[in-house]
Amino acid sequence: VISTGFAGSLKAEIKIGHIFVADRVMGANGEELSIDVGMPADAARGLHVGRLLTVDHMVRTIAEKQSLAEKTEALAVDMESFAVATVCRQSKIRFMAVRAISDDLSADLPPEVLSLVGETGAVRFGAVIGSLFKRPSSIKDMWRLREQASVAADRLADFLDGIVVQLHRAKS
Numbered sequence: 001v002i003s004t005g006f007a008g009s010l011k012a013e014i015k016i017g018h019i020f021v022a023d024r025v026m027g028a029n030g031e032e033l034s035i036d037v038g039m040p041a042d043a044a045r046g047l048h049v050g051r052l053l054t055v056d057h058m059v060r061t062i063a064e065k066q067s068l069a070e071k072t073e074a075l076a077v078d079m080e081s082f083a084v085a086t087v088c089r090q091s092k093i094r095f096m097a098v099r100a101i102s103d104d105l106s107a108d109l110p111p112e113v114l115s116l117v118g119e120t121g122a123v124r125f126g127a128v129i130g131s132l133f134k135r136p137s138s139i140k141d142m143w144r145l146r147e148q149a150s151v152a153a154d155r156l157a158d159f160l161d162g163i164v165v166q167l168h169r170a171k172s
Contacts, residue, residue, distance in 0.1 A: 001084065001088050001093055001094070001095050001096070002095075002096045002097075002098060002160070002163065003080065003081050003084045003085070003095065003096070003097045003098070004097075004098050004099070004100075004156060004160060005078065005080065005099055005100075005156075006078070006099060006100055006101070006102035006103075006149065006152055006156075007020055007052065007076040007077060007078040007099035007100070007101055007102070008059050008065060008076065008077045008078070008101070008102070008103045008104070009065070009075070009076055009101045009103065009104040009105055010053070010065050010066075010068055010069035010074055010075055010076055010077055010105075011069060011075050011076075011105070012104075012105050013043065014048050014075060014076065014101055014104065015046070015101060015104050015106075016101055016102065016103065016104050016106075016148050016151055016152060017046065017100065017101060017148075017151040017152055017154075017155045018046040018047070018048060018100070018101045018155070019046060019047050019048070019098065019099070019100055019101075019155060019156065019159045020048045020049075020050075020052065020075065020076045020098070020099045020100070020101060021037055021039055021047070021048070021049045021096070021097070021098055021099075022035055022037070022049075022050070022051070022052035022076075022081060022096075022097035022098075022099070023035055023036075023037050023039075023049050023050060023051070024050070024051045024052070025051075025052050025053075025054060025081045025082045025085045025097060026051055026052070026053050026054065026072055026074060026082065027054055027082040027086075028053075028054065028055050028056060028082075030072075031082075032051075033082070033085045033086065033089055035085065035095060035096065035097065037049065037096060046155070047159075048075060048076070050074070050075040050076075051072065051073060051074040051075060052074060052075070052076050052077070052078060052081055052082075052097055052099065053068060053072050053074035053076070053077045053078075054077070054078055054079060054080065054081050054082030054083065055068070055077055055078075055079060056079065057079070058079070058109070059077050060108060060109040060111070061108045061109075062105050062107070062108055065077065065105060066105070076099060076101065078097075078099055081097040081099075084097070085097065096163075098156070098159065098160065098163070099156075100152035100153065100155050100156035100159075101152060102145075102148050102149050102152040103145075103148060109145070110138055110141035110142070110145070
């Protein structure tokens with residue numbers, strides 16, 4: 001199983017659009033699972049390997065990201081990987097977590113972001129319209145988030161293309 005998606009950076013050197021591959025995933029309770037990825041980091045090319053922290057909420061502020069980094073020594077944060085890794089471990093299925101960084105330590109996410117996405121990850125357009133009425137300048141923030149997500153998605157797709165080719169070659 002290759003779990004993919006977006007993550008937030010917990011380190012200044014890990015930027016939007018960089019790829020993060022977890023060699024360990026840590027749950028919010030401190031439990032950690034190791035992952036044998038056998039992949040070296042290449043920071044110059046935007047590829048980072050290390051501990052991925054999974055939490056149960058969106059980490060919106062620089063201050064919270066810095067606090068989590070200090071407490072856990074994780075390099076990135078997401079909301080899914082630990083649960084997927086746990087199920088894979090219990091089922092004896094190989095697991096890999098690959099994340100594209102969609103937000104880094106350069107800015108807080110706007111407060112509206114917490115209400116813009118539903119439980120399934122779908123954009124709640126009513127919430128978008130409502131936030132524009134409450135704070136018209138939020139359109140700049142939302143546009144920035146859209147651009148960041150687009151950059152991250154493109155990098156993730158390119159990286160995964162390479163992974164699939166390697167897996168196919170290894171199987172042949």
